[in-house]
Amino acid sequence: MTLDCIAIMTPGDMGHAIGQRLAEAGAKVVTNLEGRSERSRTLAAKAGIEDLASDARLLTECDAIFSIMPPDQASGFVDRMAKAAGGLSEKPRAALVDLNAIAPSTARTLRDKAEAAGIRFLDGGIIGGPPYPGRPSPRIYVNGPGAEAFEALRPALDIRVVEGEVGAASALKMCFATLTKGVQALAIQSFVTAELEGVGPALRTEMEGAQANLLKSLTNSLPGMPPKAYRWVGEMEEIAKTFGDAGLTPKTFEGAADIYRFVEGTPLGKEVVEKRTMGTDLEDLVARLADALRERAG
Incomplete structure (x- = not known):
């Protein structure tokens, strides 16, 4: 898996800082700002994140979509991506990497939804603060099929692979946040x-x-x-x-x-x-x- 184009959904406090770090490392970083606030638009512009204004384009033009949003929005976002995938004439290119603070069982439910729509799914979790300029990257844990490919994003991001079935990265995040x-x-x-x-x-x-x-x-x-x-x-x-x-x-x-x-x-x-x-x-x-x-x- 190549990781030349990565989508950040959404470019809030954590998301825009991760996107900026990736852009500085040479990746193409994009998002969909349809319906987003002016603050999100400002943060995206500050980080050099391009607005594709289309969920379909996220799925077909990106290698990965990083879902970084409040936990109660994670499921709705997967539903939204599944709906967009249903309108495509080709198999989605992007893998959906859920980096939200969710329970392991929630991660497995989201995996099932995504895979039913033909979208590859990886579980993840972020431990640490946003990587603002001058600060280190948070630890970003990922697991699931193909997780090792994301280690290529080092040293821009501190990516760490967690062994085990989907949900293991979320379990680590939940236990640490406790x-x-x-x-x-x-x-x-x-x-x-x-x-x-x-x-x-x-x-x-x-x-x-x-x-x-x-x-x-x-x-x-x-x-x-x-x-x-x-x-x-x-x-x-x-x-x-x-x-x-x-x-x-x-x-x-x-x-x-x-x-x-x-x-x-x-x-x-x-x-x-x-x-x-x-x-x-x-x-x-x-x-x-x-x-x-x-x-x-x-």
């Missing part, structure tokens, strides 16, 4: 409740002595979370599904989804990554979320 975004959801509950009870400073002092590394990690990570909370709702629901499929309780991460749904509904959650004015440090973030709960309580 210990990162899941911990952040717990931290929001802890810090905000402490603020409401008047013991916020005391909690942080205790953590400085007993959990200094955890406090440092949360101080660095939590302020960047609010504009992404809308995406993390679906991710927590997919983690819940992963655990439920394994025979464990899904309830913990159904609750984590509720936490991010709450953040999404606050003014903090309405901001976008490149235009932050609120909650840019831990103390302000916690204070604003506590205020939002007070207002909700009336």
Whole structure:
């Protein structure tokens, strides 16, 4: 499999940065911006991503389509590609690489849909932040038939093949996110409740002595979370599904989804990554979320 032309769907925070990295490495990078926001169009232009304005062209002119979107949109996108494939007079050229934060069972369901439409499908997952200029690539895990071909995208992207059946890359992503975004959801509950009870400073002092590394990690990570909370709702629901499929309780991460749904509904959650004015440090973030709960309580 050659990888000369790659589509990015969609060119949001992560997608446009991955597309820019590929374009800088010499690949032709394209998308379909039909119905997309002005922000997506701006990010695509910034990254040098060409708009083909056609799903059919994505399938017939690209070697791979990287699906990078909120998890709750992943299934609809596969349905959309399957519909486009149904109108083609030739077999789709592109492989669909689902890089979304979905449960392994969801990945296998999407594979079945794609393959029924004649589209090759690979499972994947992204661990790490967007590869903005000066930053390293996130780890991009892929698995499924032909996954080894994507190692050719190194060193532009840190592509790593996961052995096993389709769903293995998603399983790795779900289990890792449990210990990162899941911990952040717990931290929001802890810090905000402490603020409401008047013991916020005391909690942080205790953590400085007993959990200094955890406090440092949360101080660095939590302020960047609010504009992404809308995406993390679906991710927590997919983690819940992963655990439920394994025979464990899904309830913990159904609750984590509720936490991010709450953040999404606050003014903090309405901001976008490149235009932050609120909650840019831990103390302000916690204070604003506590205020939002007070207002909700009336």
